[in-house]
Amino acid sequence: ERVLFRSDARVYGTEADEIWFSVLRGAKRSIERFHPQTANRDFSDRAILCYSDAASVIASETPLASVENLDHLEGKEIVILGDGAQQPNRRVTDGAVLIDPPASKVVLGLPFESLVQPMRLELQMQDGTAQGRRMIGNRLTLRLDNSGGGEAADDLESGRWEQIEYRTPEDAMDASPPLFTGDKDIILETRHSDSIDAAVRHTEPLPFTLVAMILKVDVYGN
Numbered sequence: 001e002r003v004l005f006r007s008d009a010r011v012y013g014t015e016a017d018e019i020w021f022s023v024l025r026g027a028k029r030s031i032e033r034f035h036p037q038t039a040n041r042d043f044s045d046r047a048i049l050c051y052s053d054a055a056s057v058i059a060s061e062t063p064l065a066s067v068e069n070l071d072h073l074e075g076k077e078i079v080i081l082g083d084g085a086q087q088p089n090r091r092v093t094d095g096a097v098l099i100d101p102p103a104s105k106v107v108l109g110l111p112f113e114s115l116v117q118p119m120r121l122e123l124q125m126q127d128g129t130a131q132g133r134r135m136i137g138n139r140l141t142l143r144l145d146n147s148g149g150g151e152a153a154d155d156l157e158s159g160r161w162e163q164i165e166y167r168t169p170e171d172a173m174d175a176s177p178p179l180f181t182g183d184k185d186i187i188l189e190t191r192h193s194d195s196i197d198a199a200v201r202h203t204e205p206l207p208f209t210l211v212a213m214i215l216k217v218d219v220y221g222n
Contacts, residue, residue, distance in 0.1 A: 001026050003053075016040055023054075030054060030072065043146050043179055043207065046084035047105035052205045055109025063102035071095045073110070079205040081107040085176040086149075086204055107205065116210060117156060117199040123219060133221040137196045140186045143212035146179045149204030154190035155197035162186050179207065183214075192220070 004024040011018050013036060020033045035050035035057065036042075043049070048057050058067055070078075073092045080087040082103030089111070090097050099106055123130035140152050142164065151161040164184055166177040188198070198215055202208040 025054070028072070038207075041146070041207075046176075046179070047081075047103075048107060049081060049084070049205070049207060050107050050109075051207055052079050052081075052107065052109030053112055055107055058106045058108075060104050060106075063104050064099050064106055065102045066096055066098050067106055067108065068096040070097060070108075073097075073108075076110060078108050079111045079203075081205045086206065109205070111203050111205070114202040114208065115199065116201075116213075117197060118213060120195045120197065121215070121217065123217070125219065130219050132194065133219050134192050134194060135196055135217050135219045136192050137188055137190050137198055137215050137217050139216040140188055140198055141212075141214040141216075142184045142186065142200065142210060143182075143214070144184060145181050145209040145211055147181070147208045147210075148177070148179050148206035150200060150202040150208050150210075152186050152188070152198065152200045154188045155193070156199050158191075160189045161201070162188065 006022045006024055008019060008021045011020060015036050016039060018033050018036065019039060020031065023030050023032050032054060037048060038050050050057055054072060070092045074095060075092060077089050077091050078097065079089055080099065082099055082101065083105055087100065097108065137154050142152065148166060150164045152164065153161045164186065166180050171177045196215060196217055198213065200210060200213065
């Protein structure tokens, strides 16, 4: 579906200035804004993190088994955050969607993909450039800030995406792991190639700030 951001405006808000958009999705136009918590990079309440498009943030005193009044998302597959934990993607039918397990705080909206792939590496060797030589990327270190979700691969075409793992033995099994700040080492399933085209993508309804990509590479040939 074609999405166009036709105009935007910055207006005064009580907590911080707010960013509003006029968005055209297919044949439907909507007025949306950045959630203040998201715009302020406030990660204190994970249950209402808003990192999806055309999103609704819903709070209830009792756990909700379903959410209604979602006509603006009718027929679309959406991402769901229930009490801070990501749930399986579901499709909105008759303006409603199932919440399983039930949750008191629900954030749901349209997913979007964030993708980064740096330019091809130029490595200065003792006997000249690495361009044109065979090489293989063994390990990728991702430096992250308050992040969850995400995948990495040796290149976009291989389809060998490796999930970034966050859960540790200290984390409670009945709760999602906390947002992570630090370095994550990923062992890549890769092949010898004439270039290194490592990529990182993110589609989950969670914050993801990539500070640096550090790649360990072996280079062969003269």
